[in-house]
Amino acid sequence: MSTSTTNQTKDVVILRKDTNVTYSPGTPNKFTAKRHNVILRKRKDKIELNIQNDGYDANGQRKSILNGCLLTKEETQYLIDELQGLLNQDTVKEKHLKDVI
Numbered sequence: 001m002s003t004s005t006t007n008q009t010k011d012v013v014i015l016r017k018d019t020n021v022t023y024s025p026g027t028p029n030k031f032t033a034k035r036h037n038v039i040l041r042k043r044k045d046k047i048e049l050n051i052q053n054d055g056y057d058a059n060g061q062r063k064s065i066l067n068g069c070l071l072t073k074e075e076t077q078y079l080i081d082e083l084q085g086l087l088n089q090d091t092v093k094e095k096h097l098k099d100v101i
Contacts, residue, residue: 017038031056
């Protein structure tokens with residue numbers, strides 16, 4: 001069963017979602033995520049977008065994997081518009097950000 005929670009302060013929005021997903025099963029690099037965290041944080045005139053997976057490595061040790069980037073206002077608005085579009089359509093189209101900004 002998957003659950004989601006959100007936290008929001010003045011400059012941060014966090015979505016936490018319980019999961020049980022294994023990446024690279026059967027390899028020495030196996031990682032089982034138990035929680036996905038999507039973190040949006042205001043940084044001056046940009047938005048910091050981080051996705052953190054908390055879970056366990058192949059040896060059963062706790063591990064977190066973090067990926068992130070900084071987005072300009074235009075890039076953030078592009079993502080908002082595209083996400084809204086995804087909610088309204090069945091087909092996902094791939095676009096490169098440099099092609100639309």
